[in-house]
Amino acid sequence: MLVPFQSLPNTARIWIYQCNRTFTDSELTEVESLLGGFLTQWTAHGADLKAGYELPYGRFIVIGLDQSMNSASGCSIDASVHFIQDLEQKFQVQLLDKMNVSYKQGEYIAYKPLKDFKKMAKERAVSKNTIVFNNLVASKQEFLENWEVPASDSWHARFM
Secondary structure, eight states: OBOOGGGSOTTOEEEEEEOSSOOOHHHHHHHHHHHHHHHHHOEETTEEOEEEEEOGGGTEEEEEEETTTOOOOHHHHHHHHHHHHHHHHHHTOOOSOTTEEEEEETTEEEEEEHHHHHHHHHTTSSOTTSEEEOTTOOBHHHHHHHSEEEGGGSGGGGGO
């Protein structure tokens, strides 16, 4: 069951997929259509899942699930991962590689392999004040408050 992301409770479970590039406007339109179709049909053991999504910066896919209605099962989570894998193939992008870091350089969103980000931190090309995207947040509340933060306030701090 697809609902507006904003209507999900702050306790909603969140999954964040970062893209290795910004989607084009036409790709975003198609991603929205595909996401809407998937979430409308998304179920756990035949029970509807109340979910919504956002596409921040045209570069991230954020799926939220209101678990007060029904929780995701292993099979429904697998279905969502397969959906994301299909998007990777269709648009020739990386969405599931967790060994990459996204951060802001001014208004630009940079995307680097973790090893390169560590090297940049060592060389002080990024600092504890660099705005990073903490894709490990687990709830909508954490997403709203702790997703886009200075590196010092995220797991990225260990490299500074």
